[in-house]
Amino acid sequence: MADPSVEVRLGLSFQRVESQANGLSVWFLGADGSQTTVETSLLIGADGVHSPVAAFAGCKPPVDSRLVAHRFSIADAPGPEIEAWLAPSSHAVSYPMRKSGERNLVVVEPVGVPHGAPDSRDWNPRLSDFLTRGDYLGAWPLLTVDADDRLRSRERIVLIGDAAHAMFPFAAQGAAMALEDAWVLASCLATKATIQEGLAAYAATRLPRIQRVLKRVSFHRRVYHLGWPLSLARNLAMRVRPEAAMRADLSWLYDWRAEPIAPPL
Numbered sequence: 590m591a592d593p594s595v596e597v598r599l600g601l602s603f604q605r606v607e608s609q610a611n612g613l614s615v616w617f618l619g620a621d622g623s624q625t626t627v628e629t630s631l632l633i634g635a636d637g638v639h640s641p642v643a644a645f646a647g648c649k650p651p652v653d654s655r656l657v658a659h660r661f662s663i664a665d666a667p668g669p670e671i672e673a674w675l676a677p678s679s680h681a682v683s684y685p686m687r688k689s690g691e692r693n694l695v696v697v698e699p700v701g702v703p704h705g706a707p708d709s710r711d712w713n714p715r716l717s718d719f720l721t722r723g724d725y726l727g728a729w730p731l732l733t734v735d736a737d738d739r740l741r742s743r744e745r746i747v748l749i750g751d752a753a754h755a756m757f758p759f760a761a762q763g764a765a766m767a768l769e770d771a772w773v774l775a776s777c778l779a780t781k782a783t784i785q786e787g788l789a790a791y792a793a794t795r796l797p798r799i800q801r802v803l804k805r806v807s808f809h810r811r812v813y814h815l816g817w818p819l820s821l822a823r824n825l826a827m828r829v830r831p832e833a834a835m836r837a838d839l840s841w842l843y844d845w846r847a848e849p850i851a852p853p854l
């Protein structure tokens with residue numbers, strides 16, 4: 590819905606930011622080489638794991654995990670809602686993208702597999718079939734950032750989404766957390782008396798939740814990539830543990846609800 594207080598400008602690339610007496614000057618570069626400057630009281634960096642805004646805020650660069658996510662699209666592959674295959678140091682997840690039966694497949698492997706695509710020989714037959722006939726979409730190096738540093742409150746710059754807390758996609762939460770960040774930040778800025786108070790409230794609200802999600806992601810990494818014989822214990826536990834109990838373990842994650850935003854009267 591169009592909002593007259595919001596102006597969307599596309600095709601501008603953030604270049605740099607400078608502090609002024611009462612705010613910030615932010616420089617953008619257009620596709621035609623032209624420069625645009627915006628005067629603002631707050632800069633929100635929602636610019637992904639390689640965030641140039643984070644670099645300007647003095648944050649440490651992302652860390653390469655030496656894991657890579659290979660992505661495939663498979664046509665005409667009906668099946669369950671979500672399928673996962675676990676192996677020592679690797680795992681794969683597949684889910685439907687469209688009603689046509691097309692599926693997305695993500696295979697996480699250590700860096701260094703020849704030809705940039707995983708070798709399908711040792712996988713389960715259904716996964717091997719996907720790897721053989723799927724369209725290879727490319728490899729995403731998996732990077733992480735120091736969320737404690739990036740989420741802390743700064744005077745006039747704030748980070749959200751992957752810029753603030755890029756995480757491994759092992760709990761499928763990166764985009765979900767980016768959306769939560771945006772909502773909470775809007776709420777904090779709308780309800781607090783000053784920008785500084787709003788940013789402090791945002792950091793205080795988001796940090797514990799993001800830390801908890803990151804802990805869960807690390808747990809998934811350890812459990813998914815277990816080697817034999819610990820993998821046998823994992824498989825047994827997954828077989829015997831009721832689905833409802835597994836779901837209840839994660840209610841803190843999936844049952845999060847956005848509070849309505851109520852600006853001060």
Ligand SMILES: Cc1cc2nc3c(=O)[nH]c(=O)nc-3n(C[C@H](O)[C@H](O)[C@H](O)COP(=O)(O)OP(=O)(O)OC[C@H]3O[C@@H](n4cnc5c(N)ncnc54)[C@H](O)[C@@H]3O)c2cc1C
Pocket residue numbers: 601602603604635636637638640641658660695729749750751752758761762763764765766767
């Ligand atoms: C293989 C894989 C599978 C995933 N699966 C899931 C999943 O199932 N569920 C889930 O929730 N998450 C998943 N994620 C994570 C999810 O994709 C990210 O967490 C999410 O895209 C982060 O959103 P974002 O808006 O913060 O950053 P991005 O999506 O990276 O967007 C950043 C934007 O900033 C722009 N930008 C960059 N530099 C500049 C600049 N200088 N000036 C202006 N604009 C700039 C970019 O063009 C881009 O549009 C997965 C990730 C991977 C790699």
